[in-house]
Amino acid sequence: xxxxxxxxxxxRGNREALSTLALRHGPALKQFAYRLLxxxxxxxxxxQETLIRAWREAARYDPNRSRLSTWLHQIAHNLAVDLLxxxxxxxxxxxxxxxxxxxxxxxxxxxxDEENNKALTDAIxxxxxxxxxxxxxxxxQSLNNREVAEIMGLSVRALESLxxxxxxxxxxALEDSP
Amino acid sequence: xxxxxxVPSISEARAIEILDAYGADPRKWPEPERAPLETLLxxxxxxxxxxxxxxxxxxxxxxxQPETRLDTDALLAALPTRADHNDHxxxxxxxxxxxxxxxxxQITAAIVPLTIGLAWGLSTTAPPDDWSEVELSLLNLPVExxxxx
Numbered sequence: 327x328x329x330x331x332x333x334x335x336x337x338r339g340n341r342e343a344l345s346t347l348a349l350r351h352g353p354a355l356k357q358f359a360y361r362l363l364x365x366x367x368x369x370x371x372x373x374q375e376t377l378i379r380a381w382r383e384a385a386r387y388d389p390n391r392s393r394l395s396t397w398l399h400q401i402a403h404n405l406a407v408d409l410l411x412x413x414x415x416x417x418x419x420x421x422x423x424x425x426x427x428x429x430x431x432x433x434x435x436x437x438x439d440e441e442n443n444k445a446l447t448d449a450i451x452x453x454x455x456x457x458x459x460x461x462x463x464x465x466x467q468s469l470n471n472r473e474v475a476e477i478m479g480l481s482v483r484a485l486e487s488l489x490x491x492x493x494x495x496x497x498x499a500l501e502d503s504p
Numbered sequence: 505x506x507x508x509x510x511v512p513s514i515s516e517a518r519a520i521e522i523l524d525a526y527g528a529d530p531r532k533w534p535e536p537e538r539a540p541l542e543t544l545l546x547x548x549x550x551x552x553x554x555x556x557x558x559x560x561x562x563x564x565x566x567x568x569q570p571e572t573r574l575d576t577d578a579l580l581a582a583l584p585t586r587a588d589h590n591d592h593x594x595x596x597x598x599x600x601x602x603x604x605x606x607x608x609x610q611i612t613a614a615i616v617p618l619t620i621g622l623a624w625g626l627s628t629t630a631p632p633d634d635w636s637e638v639e640l641s642l643l644n645l646p647v648e649x650x651x652x653x
Contacts, residue, residue: 345580348576348579348580349576352574352576353572353573356572356574357570357572360570360572361568361570366572370574370575370578370579373574373579374579374582377579378582443567443568446564446565446567446568447568464526465527465532465565466565470534470535471526471534482534486521489525489526490521490524490525493527493558493561494524496564496565497561
């Protein structure tokens with residue numbers, strides 16, 4: 327079933343259509359959230375909340391304005407950025423313990439199957455929020471530059487500047503890593 | 505006759521910007537600039553070196569494929585019920601309209617014979633020659649009312 331038909335059915339309260347939508351777009355949304363937040367728990371929460379909002383706000387989706395995946399990424403992006411900012415505020419205030427899931431975005435939390443890529447994940451974790459978002463959306467999420475610019479509320483030129491700086495910083499960090 | 509393909513040109517500075525921003529993979533480059541960039545790359549060893557540097561970083565980025573299985577059962581269980589659905593009034597109206605309980609069967613059962621009857625009546629009744637007779641019969645007036653005597 328085409329995405330537009332699916333979201334129309336979701337807007338009419340069809341739970342089965344929402345399940346199909348969750349299975350089709352959920353994994354990509356979780357990947358995106360994970361790459362921003364670097365926490366499986368927070369990424370799962372963002373993916374779930376994105377789909378819940380899609381369920382509630384499906385009637386607002388305009389297929390003439392954007393692809394469904396762009397719209398969903400926009401919702402996930404807003405949620406993830408809110409979490410990152412909240413986490414930064416709390417870290418500044420010293421309110422979080424190291425075990426709190428909201429501290430997970432620090433490079434130390436990247437464990438397990440990604441240990442081999444630690445230099446890379448450390449470097450990505452060290453990027454500023456907007457640089458990391460631009461890189462993740464453009465490089466990993468199969469979105470084109472106009473879609474990424476729309477999600478981030480930027481011009482394409484501004485997006486390209488972020489990408490250039492993100493890749494330069496990554497390259498330097500990888501060169502400096504042992 | 506073979507039609508020549510026009511490939512718009514691109515500056516070297518723009519080519520470097522694209523490689524630095526999007527990497528070495530043409531699928532990630534802005535679609536309108538792919539062909540001119542490929543053309544320029546084919547003739548510029550300096551740009552080829554920049555592309556190789558971008559490809560090295562891409563190779564590192566490609567290694568990061570985190571396992572992010574989505575717990576779809578938990579996700580579906582967490583989804584809200586129909587009652588939470590904040591849909592548009594028109595969508596609710598359409599839903600209500602096409603619900604079986606709305607009573608379309610009864611409405612259809614009433615409308616179809618009525619429509620057939622009207623169509624039959626209109627098609628078989630010839631227009632009257634004298635409308636005053638029709639008015640009299642409709643109003644059930646005695647013929648004397650109309651006479652001047």
